[in-house]
Structures are given as C-alpha cells and as structure tokens.
Amino acid sequence: MWAFIGTTVFCFIVWLALSFNGHMWANDELLAGAVLSVAAGVVARTLFVRDFKMAHPKRWLFFLAYLFPFFYEMAKANLDVAYRVVTGRIRPGIVKISPGLKSDIALTMLANSITLTPGTLSVDLDEDNNLYVHWINVDEGALEEMPRPCRPVCASFSQWARRVAE
C-alpha cells in the first residue's frame, strides 16, 4: 500500500513539473495527471519500491551532501580526460575492485558514479559483488594488490554509497 502511494505521489510530482508552464495548472490537467499517476502506481509499485530503507530522511541528506564531492571529482577528472584526449597518453586496462557493498541501490549508485567520473567505466559485476572497471590510465602501484585498491578508482564514493544506501 505504501509502495503504491509513494510511486503515485512521485509520478504526480514529475507530471506537475513537466506540465508546468509558468501559471497554475488547469483542472483538466491535474485530473489527467492524477489518473495517469494512479495507473502508473498500480503497474510500477513493485519495481519502484523494493523496501522502505530509502525512505529515511537521513539518507536523502547524505545523498545531497554526496553531490558536492561528486561534482568536484567529476570536474577534476574531466580535465584529466581532456588532457588525455589532446595528448593521447593512455594506459587502459580492466581492473577488479571489491567495494564491499551488498545492496542493489548502493552498487548501482557506485557503478554510475564510477562511470560518470571520467577515466573509469564500470563494465561488469560478478556474483560476489566485485566490480570490473575499465580504467583509462592504470596506475602502476595499483596492480600489485588483488583485488585492486578501491581508493584510486572510485575516490571516496564507496563510503558515500554505503552511507546513503547500505
């Protein structure tokens, strides 16, 4: 029941934002949005809400706080890839890291963050929750350990993912 309500409310908010045109919404617009949101809520409630762990406001605050180090890393690493594009100096390789996360949401968040920060691209995930990451400039020191150290690949993202979604 709560899954259905949460999905419907989320759909309705997105509808309101998308149909916003600078004035108040017309009544027929709101009605159509409500009907479609309820329909979407019925169909998608089990997909959108698996459990209620993420409903905790503390996790949302952590997520908002996470955006700042994320965008800093993203800007820094983008300049790095820009340098590699111009000079062509690359040392690619696929490395294995074990972030030690279990929940699906945390792993999705970590994999997407890794992909969005340039220089690393998550390729695959095995049964033991180890991530395989394509790294455009493999560090010499990182190859000595197995699995590879998490720090140079994903900065502090695994800790943030644990705080937000584990």
Add this chain to the structure above:
Amino acid sequence: MMEWVLYACLAIGLLFNFLAVVGLLRFPDVYTRLHAGTKCATFGSIFLSLAVILYGLWRFYDGNEAMAALSVHAFIALVALLLTNPTGAHAIARAAHRSGVVPLQAVVDDLEEHNQQSMPTSQEEKNVE
C-alpha cells in the same frame, strides 16, 4: 553581466562536447571511445543545460513567468541525462566484453581472467549432466 555568465557556460559546454568528438575519433577501441563519448559529453551537457536553466531563471526574474518552465524542464532533462548516460555506457561496455571485444593496448584485464576461471567449471557441469 548575466549574458557573460551564460556565454561562459555555453563555451565550457561546447568545449567539452568538442573534446568528446575528438576523443571518439582518436582513441583506439570501443572502451576508450566510450570514455570520451559518455563522460565529456555528460559534462558538456551539464554546462549547456545550466546555461538554459540560468537563462530561464533570468527571464523569470525579469517578469516573464512562462520562462520558469524552461528552467524546470531543462533541469528534469539534466537529471534524466545524468541517470541514463552512465547506465547506457555500462550496458554497451558489458555487451562489448561479452561478445569478445578485447581492450586494445590493455595492460591488465581482470574480467577476462575471471571469465576464464569460471568458464571450465560451467562446462564440466554440463558434461556431468
């Protein structure tokens, strides 16, 4: 003053999108091209969307109410882009590796080793059956 902030955002966005194109042409194989094609493009698009959002807010501040919709819609497009772009890149990279595309110039390939370790056991299981 505001125009120059917008021009700066547009310039940074276009610069990174341009670098993405250069990277696509320059890099040797599918994985490294994905690096350039997804990330620089995402970063560039963030700045292009930011320019649209700021323009909408600026016009809204001047009293043109309909322009606030521009900001809201550009922001939703930006969120959708940030969610779907890495997912798509991940799907392409995984599909490429599964269909046997070898990363060129690679110094290490842990995923290939992992697959080779797990492949023989699955075949043995089939033989037993």
